[in-house]
Amino acid sequence: MRDEHAFEELVRRHAASVHRLAASTVGPGAADDVVQEVFISVHRNLRGFRGEASFSTWLHRITLNACARALRTRATLTLDDSPELAAPHDPVRAGEQAQLRARLAAGLQSLPAEQREALTLREIAGLDYAEIAAVTGTELGTVKSRINRGRAALRAWLTRAGITP
Secondary structure (H helix, E strand, O other): OHHHHHHHHHHHHHHHHHHHHHHHHHOHHHHHHHHHHHHHHHHHHHHHOOOOOOHHHHHHHHHHHHHHHHHHHOOOOOHHHOOOOOOOOOHHHHHHHHHHHHHHHHHHHHOOHHHHHHHHHHHOOOOOHHHHHHHHOOOHHHHHHHHHHHHHHHHHHHHHOOOOO
């Protein structure tokens, strides 16, 4: 009973950040499935968590692995999966923002997986460089390089798409 309550508390504390990361990676349409898969995996493997890294680092790694599996099962990110704003007041502006989000999602998908992962962890999940290095199992310099190259490539892609970053 105690373990059940502790697990429920873990889900309450971390579900929103897992969902944000999943939605930014696989789109909101598939994010709920990824979140469910993540917490099933956490439940199954929690006893094996050795504490060599922080829990959030371990959880982000599980989330990214689940996102990668979800993306492999889907050929491309559809425009329907792009993030949407809730209850916009200006329909014209909302349409422009939806189009911008769709282009941004497409731009992110155009990046190599390593750059997309590092950039998503930094800009969407809000992790610092050291945390990203721990999650991805790469050197700090490699993380910085991937983020820098990913930003430059995304900026170039958006510029070609007619968007001034």
